[in-house]
Amino acid sequence: MTKLGKRGKPSRKVRLEDIAERCGVSLSTASRALAGEKGVRAEIRNQVMEMAKSLNYVVPVAVSCKKVVLAASSAAMIDYVRNQFTAQVLEGLHQRADTLGIEIVTQPIVERSNIAESLQEALADPDVAGFLFLTLDDEEILALTRDFSKPVVLINGDDPLMRLSSVTPCNRSATRMATEYLQKLGHERILFMMRRGRRTIERRFEGWRDAMVQSGISDVQDMVVNVEDWLPDLASDAIFKRIAQRGLDFSAVLTAGESLAAGAMVGVQRAGFTVPNDVSVMGMDDLPQAAFYNPPLTTIHIPMREIGASALDLLLDGIGGLSRPARRIELACHIVERKSTASVATPPLP
Numbered sequence: 001m002t003k004l005g006k007r008g009k010p011s012r013k014v015r016l017e018d019i020a021e022r023c024g025v026s027l028s029t030a031s032r033a034l035a036g037e038k039g040v041r042a043e044i045r046n047q048v049m050e051m052a053k054s055l056n057y058v059v060p061v062a063v064s065c066k067k068v069v070l071a072a073s074s075a076a077m078i079d080y081v082r083n084q085f086t087a088q089v090l091e092g093l094h095q096r097a098d099t100l101g102i103e104i105v106t107q108p109i110v111e112r113s114n115i116a117e118s119l120q121e122a123l124a125d126p127d128v129a130g131f132l133f134l135t136l137d138d139e140e141i142l143a144l145t146r147d148f149s150k151p152v153v154l155i156n157g158d159d160p161l162m163r164l165s166s167v168t169p170c171n172r173s174a175t176r177m178a179t180e181y182l183q184k185l186g187h188e189r190i191l192f193m194m195r196r197g198r199r200t201i202e203r204r205f206e207g208w209r210d211a212m213v214q215s216g217i218s219d220v221q222d223m224v225v226n227v228e229d230w231l232p233d234l235a236s237d238a239i240f241k242r243i244a245q246r247g248l249d250f251s252a253v254l255t256a257g258e259s260l261a262a263g264a265m266v267g268v269q270r271a272g273f274t275v276p277n278d279v280s281v282m283g284m285d286d287l288p289q290a291a292f293y294n295p296p297l298t299t300i301h302i303p304m305r306e307i308g309a310s311a312l313d314l315l316l317d318g319i320g321g322l323s324r325p326a327r328r329i330e331l332a333c334h335i336v337e338r339k340s341t342a343s344v345a346t347p348p349l350p
Helices: 016-023 028-036 042-054 072-082 087-101 112-124 139-145 171-184 199-214 232-246 258-270 288-292 304-316
Strands: 067-070 104-110 126-136 152-155 167-168 190-194 224-226 253-257 280-285 298-301 328-331 333-336
Touching: 016 028, 016 288, 028 298, 067 087, 067 112, 087 104, 087 288, 087 304, 104 112, 104 190, 112 167, 126 139, 126 304, 139 328, 152 304, 167 171, 167 199, 167 304, 167 333, 171 190, 171 199, 171 280, 171 298, 171 333, 190 199, 190 258, 199 280, 232 258, 253 258, 258 280
Parallel strands: 067 104, 067 126, 126 152, 152 167, 167 328, 190 224, 190 253, 253 280, 280 298
Antiparallel strands: 298 333
16 A cells, blocks of 8 residues: 555655765765764764654664673572573563574673673674563663663563663553452452562552452452462462461452462462362463463463563664664463352352
């Protein structure tokens, strides 16, 4: 389909020749300026870049054989050992990188001083196209990147002030969807179990809270179960202890991560109750093992591989020297129904 200009006439795609002509420079100079090559005066480069921006010229960038630095936080590395969330994200990232001929160079973040030095070295490497930061909330480290000359994208994290682009699942709307699903099954007292700290997890808490408040339950803090780590044993102990102290004052549990859901089911069973006849349990992630729990876990499917692939695409979209606003991409999630949830049992008539 031919695009029409303001007066209804067909408009053609802006060419590099148009940029060169309007700036009064040669075609080769315009090309080298947009590619960031040496030998072009700063004022000429800025003039060409601004003209390209004003005309919405899409800079063709060769990405094959480029490198992308993946800075992985300690939380991501711990998750990689314990869980499969990070592993699934990395699989999607590496598959996309292999397709494009890009090398992913992993840089674990251990100390701020070390990562600062490593990032500066990577900035000076002409083969490095940009940076991906995986599961990172450290404000001091993020602050190092805000004046980078190369693009930065956060994976499974976000910048609350929108200074850096990011890719995450739709955490808030996903937990709201999960809570409303349980409410439609008749559950009113729905516990939410989480480990506090990361912004992405706080978004999950907010989605549960939104749905609970909307349903008329105002004292939501009484229904939050906090654990110190994502270990199933801690979740099991927390549920068992609550039932021992307060009785079965809830009919469902929604957890911010799948490992906690596995532990919550064990805790319910330790206390002498069954899942889902007495208590429904629902998780988030939809890791491969979710289908093999006893009972198989109803959960929110997070598109983990797509998060990794989309982050690389977003990073490459920022290559070329043109200034673009930061973007926050949230990928849609959906419910996977299995056997760990059921409608609230109707009490027998007297």
